[in-house]
Amino acid sequence: MAESNTDTKSSNQMWGGRFASGPDAIMEEINASIGFDKKLFAQDIRGSIAHATMLAHQGIISAEDKDKIVHGLNTILSEIESGNFEFSRRLEDIHMNIEARLATLIGPAAGRLHTARSRNDQVALDFRLWVKEELEKTEKMLTGLIAAFLDRAEEHAESVMPGFTHLQTAQPVTFGHHCMAYVEMFGRDRSRVRHAIEHLDESPIGAAALAGTGYPIDRHMTAKALGFREPTRNSIDTVSDRDFAIEFLAIAAITGMHLSRLAEEIVIWSTPQFGFVRLSDAFSTGSSIMPQKKNPDAAELVRAKTGRINGSLIALLTIMKGLPLAYSKDMQEDKEQVFDAAESLELAIAAMTGMVRDMTVNSARMKAAAGSGFSTATDLADWLVREAGLPFRDAHHVTGRAVALAESKGCDLAELPLADLQAIHSAITDKVYDVLTVEASVASRKSFGGTAPSEVRKQIAFWRARN
Numbered sequence: 001m002a003e004s005n006t007d008t009k010s011s012n013q014m015w016g017g018r019f020a021s022g023p024d025a026i027m028e029e030i031n032a033s034i035g036f037d038k039k040l041f042a043q044d045i046r047g048s049i050a051h052a053t054m055l056a057h058q059g060i061i062s063a064e065d066k067d068k069i070v071h072g073l074n075t076i077l078s079e080i081e082s083g084n085f086e087f088s089r090r091l092e093d094i095h096m097n098i099e100a101r102l103a104t105l106i107g108p109a110a111g112r113l114h115t116a117r118s119r120n121d122q123v124a125l126d127f128r129l130w131v132k133e134e135l136e137k138t139e140k141m142l143t144g145l146i147a148a149f150l151d152r153a154e155e156h157a158e159s160v161m162p163g164f165t166h167l168q169t170a171q172p173v174t175f176g177h178h179c180m181a182y183v184e185m186f187g188r189d190r191s192r193v194r195h196a197i198e199h200l201d202e203s204p205i206g207a208a209a210l211a212g213t214g215y216p217i218d219r220h221m222t223a224k225a226l227g228f229r230e231p232t233r234n235s236i237d238t239v240s241d242r243d244f245a246i247e248f249l250a251i252a253a254i255t256g257m258h259l260s261r262l263a264e265e266i267v268i269w270s271t272p273q274f275g276f277v278r279l280s281d282a283f284s285t286g287s288s289i290m291p292q293k294k295n296p297d298a299a300e301l302v303r304a305k306t307g308r309i310n311g312s313l314i315a316l317l318t319i320m321k322g323l324p325l326a327y328s329k330d331m332q333e334d335k336e337q338v339f340d341a342a343e344s345l346e347l348a349i350a351a352m353t354g355m356v357r358d359m360t361v362n363s364a365r366m367k368a369a370a371g372s373g374f375s376t377a378t379d380l381a382d383w384l385v386r387e388a389g390l391p392f393r394d395a396h397h398v399t400g401r402a403v404a405l406a407e408s409k410g411c412d413l414a415e416l417p418l419a420d421l422q423a424i425h426s427a428i429t430d431k432v433y434d435v436l437t438v439e440a441s442v443a444s445r446k447s448f449g450g451t452a453p454s455e456v457r458k459q460i461a462f463w464r465a466r467n
């Protein structure tokens, strides 16, 4: 097997029949994908075993050859897994590296494996299997992240915090409600993952180069053996498209966008100025010059990984754009983007799950912040509508005057004396103070999906039953 990378004189042993000499060194470098597609070794071997088994079952190759092939492939699998396999760039890619080693191990029978198959359907199969496994992993990881949020939401169903719009204090909400917002986002991401698995759950093998094959193969048999729902229905489409990989990247980008918003909130919340949460030493780093600092590096890196994932999505969309059917070598550039994005996404979800479970929530600090910034102004306006019969627009105006007065006095709405409030509108009574506290404010927002602790608990129960 030991192939030398410098010997460029002889032609490729897999496809070099019509070639008088080997490739230029640069040709070899630009052409080879083994540096990254060796990641597909397990999928390639699984696919080949299923293919050889089907060929024998259909009488296309003999049972003896099939047994030799399967035995040889299993040997190669353990060689690669134990690090005892020498990959060769001269053999271009994972498919030919494995097939060449098979020939060394079992002799001429190896040459029968590629019957009724092309590298075009082979790579489509290997990559689809890999992306399918990655999607399944992502689904599990999102379930873990959702579980972490459900626990924090339960713990903080009653903890009041300021809700923001424009990052300006808007209305009091509960921290549990805020956590549940992320449960909804990651729940949708997970359902996108499930749909993507359904879309790609078709077996490409047997599409051959692009037109199918004249051999009496059984594509339903290989589909079943490889755990696919059914075989793909159009051989040209099968070797042409990489939409399954783009869909993975799109989902990764959307999930990354959600993760980056959470990351940004953690960065903001953990500043001394906010002080809403504290990350433990396990999820922060120190500064080499400023001893007092504790930096949320993990959250910042999650924020950054999102940019990287977006880059991969745009790269693959651009690679595929305008390619004529069917296969073109451009498509070999699909893998690195997906591998890199998958690694980033896995890391980002894992780090976020860790941080959500790890962070200490400072409820007292959140509550104090919730009460400042006139956050119960809407509650005052609603009270005027409900109790004094004012039209909402008038109530809004009256409340605006109360806010201006409190601001000039340097106090909160709840601290304004009744006489001051009555001077603004005579219908105001001391009952109004019941709605000016942040607890009363959140408890009153019982509309479906609202921030009242009773509603938040209903949504937690809904998700617990589905997680």
Ligand code: ARG
Pocket (backbone or CB within 6 Å): 033, 037, 093, 119, 120, 123, 327, 329, 331, 332, 333
């Ligand atoms: N390494 C190639 C890829 O990743 C495998 C398919 C090659 N097919 C071909 N017709 N040259 O796309």
